[in-house]
Amino acid sequence: MALSQHLSKSRQFLAIARNYSAAASLVNVEVNDKSGVAVVTLQRPPVNSLNLELLTEIKQTLTGLEKNKSRGAIITSAFKTFSAGLDILEMYKPNPDRAKEFWTTLQDVWISLYSAQFPTVALINGPAPAGGCLLSLCCEYRIMVPKAVIGLNETQLGIVAPSWFAASMENVIGKRQTELALTTGKLFTTDEALKVGLIDEVVQTKEEGLEKAQGFIGSFARISPFARSLSKQTVRGGTIRSMVKGREADLQLFLATIQQDQVQKGLGLYIEALKKKQAA
Numbered sequence: 316m317a318l319s320q321h322l323s324k325s326r327q328f329l330a331i332a333r334n335y336s337a338a339a340s341l342v343n344v345e346v347n348d349k350s351g352v353a354v355v356t357l358q359r360p361p362v363n364s365l366n367l368e369l370l371t372e373i374k375q376t377l378t379g380l381e382k383n384k385s386r387g388a389i390i391t392s393a394f395k396t397f398s399a400g401l402d403i404l405e406m407y408k409p410n411p412d413r414a415k416e417f418w419t420t421l422q423d424v425w426i427s428l429y430s431a432q433f434p435t436v437a438l439i440n441g442p443a444p445a446g447g448c449l450l451s452l453c454c455e456y457r458i459m460v461p462k463a464v465i466g467l468n469e470t471q472l473g474i475v476a477p478s479w480f481a482a483s484m485e486n487v488i489g490k491r492q493t494e495l496a497l498t499t500g501k502l503f504t505t506d507e508a509l510k511v512g513l514i515d516e517v518v519q520t521k522e523e524g525l526e527k528a529q530g531f532i533g534s535f536a537r538i539s540p541f542a543r544s545l546s547k548q549t550v551r552g553g554t555i556r557s558m559v560k561g562r563e564a565d566l567q568l569f570l571a572t573i574q575q576d577q578v579q580k581g582l583g584l585y586i587e588a589l590k591k592k593q594a595a
C-alpha cells in the first residue's frame with residue numbers, strides 16, 4: 316500500500332476510534348498514529364469493577380476495533396487497579412433482567428476478546444482479581460507491574476469460577492496449577508505470576524509496559540495477518556466453541572447460583588469486609 320493511502324486509512328481509523336471513544340466514557344481508546352495499535356484504557360472509578368455499563372462499552376469497543384481491522388489492542392487501566400473484577404453489586408440482591416443482561420454481556424466480551432483477530436496485550440498496571448484476571452487471560456500477552464496481584468479468587472467469595480474462566484487459565488498455566496489456584500482462590504503476586512507463567516513480563520512502570528506491549532504487537536509486522544489470526548483460531552477454537560455451545564446453560568447456572576441464600580450471604584459479608592477495610 317502506498318504511504319499516502321496508508322496514512323489516509325490510519326487517519327480514517329483514528330477518527331472512527333476517537334468517535335467511539337467519545338461516546339464511551341468508561342473506556343478511552345487512543346490509536347497510535349504510527350503503529351495503528353489501539354490503547355484501550357478502562358476508566359470506571361474507583362477500581363474498574365465490571366458492571367453492565369462498563370462491559371457494554373468494552374464490547375462496543377472490541378466490535379469497533381474488529382470492524383476497523385485494528386492492528387492490535389493494549390488493554391490497561393486509568394487507575395492504580397487494573398480491574399477489581401465483576402462488580403459484586405451486580406450479583407448482590409440482583410434484578411433478574413439486569414443480571415441476565417449483565418452475564419450475557421460478560422460472555423460477549425469474553426468471546427470477542429478471546430477470539431479477536433488482532434493481537435491483544437493486557438498491561439496489568441495494578442491488582443487484577445477474578446474478572447480482572449479473566450480479562451487479561453483473554454489477551455495473547457500479559458505484562459504486569461510489581462506489587463500487584465492477579466488470580467481467580469472466586470472461592471474466597473464463596474462462589475465458583477465458571478468452566479470458561481477455568482479454561483482460560485488452564486490454557487495459560489496448565490491443569491495442575493489451575494486446579495491449585497482455583498481451589499484455594501489464590502491471588503498470585505507479580506513474582507509468583509511470572510514464575511507460573513500467568514504473566515509474560517514484568518515492567519517497572521506503565522510507560523515501560525506500553526513500550527513493551529507495542530514491541531510485542533510490532534513483532535508480528537512480518538507475519539501474514541491471515542496466517543496469524545488463523546493460527547490463533549486453531550489454538551483457541553476448541554475453548555471458544557465449547558463456551559458458545561454451553562452459554563445458555565452457563566447463564567442459567569449463573570442466575571440460579573446468585574439466587575442462593577448462602578451465596579447472597581457470602582457476597583453480603585464480602586461487601587461489608589471491603590467497606591470495613593476502607594474505613595480502617
Ligand SMILES: CC/C=C\C/C=C\C/C=C\CC/C=C/CC(=O)SCCNC(=O)CCNC(=O)[C@H](O)C(C)(C)COP(=O)(O)OP(=O)(O)OC[C@H]1O[C@@H](n2cnc3c(N)ncnc32)[C@H](O)[C@@H]1OP(=O)(O)O
Pocket residue numbers: 361362364396398399400401402403404442444445446447468469472474475476477478568569572573589590592593
Ligand atoms: C462449575 C461451575 C459452577 C458454577 C458456576 C456458575 C456460576 C458462578 C456464579 C458466579 C461467578 C461469578 C464470578 C465472579 C468473578 C468476580 O470477578 S467477583 C469479584 C471479585 N473481586 C474481588 O474479590 C476484588 C475485591 N476488591 C479488592 O480486593 C480491592 O478493592 C482492590 C485490591 C481491587 C483495590 O483495593 P483498593 O485500591 O484499596 O480499593 P478499595 O478496596 O478501597 O475499594 C474501593 C471501592 O471499590 C469497591 N469495590 C472494590 N472491588 C469491588 C468489586 N469487585 N465490586 C464492587 N465494588 C468493589 C470497594 O467496596 C470500595 O467501595 P466504597 O468506596 O467503600 O464504596
